[in-house]
Amino acid sequence: MKKNKILIFFSLLILLVNCENEIALDDMSGKVVIEGNITDEAGPYYVKVTKSTKFFDGNGENFIENAKVVISDQNGQTETLVYDEDGTYQTINFHTHYGDTYTLSVTVEGNTYKATSKMPEYVEFSGLKQQMIYIYDEYRKGLIPLFTDPAAQENYCFFKSQVNDGEYFSYTPISDEGQDGQVNSKPLSRGFKEKDTVLVEMQCIDKQVYNYFKDLPQASFENNGETLSPINPIGNFSNGALGYFSAHTTATKTIIIE
Template sequence: MKYIVTAVLLFALLGCEKKVEFDLNETIPLLTVDASIETGQGPTVVLTKSLNYFSKVSAEVLGNTIIKDAEVYLSTGNKTHQLRRYDVVLPGTSIPFSYYSSDTANPSTIIRGEEGQSYRLRIVWQGKEYTSSTTIPTLRKVIDSLWWVKAPNTPDTSKKVIVRARVIDPQPFGDYARYFTSVNNGVFLPGFNSVFDDAFVNGTTYTVDVDKGVDRNAELDFEEYGFFRKGDTVTIKFSNINKATFDFWRTVEYSYQSIGNPFSTPTKIIGNISNGALGYFGGYANQFTTVTIPR
């Protein structure tokens, strides 16, 4: 999580005569949780330690934030499974990475995602216990059809296109969704604004542009943002989520988009992990829809 000191705050401090000093270097690392479970899949849990505000980010620093000594349990109420840690190297890099998932050595207790099922996550680390719960909702809000059109308002109409979807949102209120895109069987990347609710579209069938997903670890090219290209095969991963998952990603994305804006309001990330930990545990009911754009 990133905490932003805005220019507005600095301007306010300039008007004070009392000298105020901030020590942002020394903070106690907090447990950060990135956990999810999807229909038909086992859980994925990534545990890290938060960084100081002025920490210099490098492959070595990131590697040192990974937590490898936690006990992680997933439960449905009727069954409990202790997750196993897996150590890998991120593809195309030398950066070590670890995550917790189903322990194949204990197949009898393995838990997979099911629509309508609730799950409880329990983490024990450094003598403290952290818990969270989530539900994989029933897949109600769905993509009815997917197609492409020439990209408007760009000189590169011979190659650039946009993808559109017709979405069905049922009654009553309370449907939340998140989407990802994959191009030519590549990784699924979330949209720049990847989550939305049904506050204005409840009970309707509507058409929406589906922006190409973005890699938030890379600089965003606004001239290319949102567009696909002729010859691409585009797959949309359209996920129904619960409100807690929606609130987490909504606040994360707002914070991400407002970085560097001196007039933005500092955002509190709304997580759902107990005992002061950062992050979230979310459930995803997935629909996959594909469109091929001819050359």
């Protein structure tokens, strides 16, 4: 369960990214895939390293167990992560701070892949507002996450919602476009049923991570899969690796749909 709070998983059923980023399925097999997250909560933090497989080969994930995984920050803090299980590496003593920039370096078979991410300042997640929203060609009960956008700067958030303690998640990236300095009015990207218990996590993320999630089709968000798709939008890693590295804040709220 602890890894589920950190790692974000995707479906194997993505058919395309978009016209600009469309990639042939076979072209993505054998690519290094990295999922890395650090937060403003106490660690450990986790990084998952795998190799992508062909779209319909049915073999699941190829875990990489001998990678060298290092996280560092702008202040000279650095730590080599230790291997746990299922391609997952974890920190032991690494600490995070708002506003700092972090670098994740992953070396596999002599090739090194790097990504940087800046942890934004904390934004208070004040609550959830229930409202009817028009989604999937009909009106449904929706949720608007309530927070006040910090003015005069670009801000990006990512919301993860879980329904009735299940393994089903949906995800919504939100920017402050059109509501700079205002209380958010943009809803989560799915509807809910009466008496649903919904747990929503708010992450303040940087622009690169926002662009990554924005470019993923919503179909890939609403799933209970256990691996990144072999098709991926452009992430923030160098040297052709798939995936993303995110340094973000985290806060949660729970609500029962009326």
